[in-house]
């Protein structure tokens with residue numbers, strides 16, 4: 001087995017240099033993509049999009065009105081923020097990764113979503129005190145670290161989390177199949 005794989009590497013090196021070049025470029029691109037999608041893990045979460053079904057449920061649970069200011073903490077490519085903007089007064093997406101942040105701005109522009117803004121930064125360091133609704137799709141551990149910050153929000157603010165829960169908080173609504181959990185500040 002070991003011999004065979006060594007042989008195939010030797011054959012690869014002996015082969016068409018142009019083909020080898022292409023293979024190396026592809027390998028490098030795959031490695032870059034994997035690192036790019038995962039490097040924010042230590043800050044709070046790697047990248048992964050909220051599916052359409054879950055996004056709809058999150059928006060439904062949040063009961064967003066035209067008076068509400070909504071935050072998506074870790075907004076990725078901005079899909080959820082743009083979707084929520086149709087019902088909200090204003091939506092703010094906070095995203096650490098520059099490319100995701102930049103893509104979100106362009107995406108919002110082409111969607112004509114003028115009430116969405118994006119901040120490039122660490123969600124733990126940004127002010128969110130005016131939030132009526134918070135969306136999250138992070139990690140179980142990250143949610144626990146955010147508890148103190150979320151507790152300071154106005155009473156009645158809705159915190160809606162995709163997949164991950166807040167330990168020892170009681171959800172006001174939940175969809176166990178889709179793993180969407182909604183908490184109300186002051187009633188948690």
Ligand SMILES: C[S@@+](CC[C@H](N)C(=O)[O-])C[C@H]1O[C@@H](n2cnc3c(N)ncnc32)[C@H](O)[C@@H]1O
Pocket residue numbers: 040041043044045046047048049050072073074075076077078079080094095096097100121122123124136137138162
């Ligand atoms: C799982 S994705 C969710 C994207 C989007 N909210 C959605 O539901 O489709 C999590 C995003 O949070 C970002 N993120 C993780 N930790 C962060 C931090 N400390 N500050 C800002 N963004 C962060 C990641 O870069 C990633 O794009």
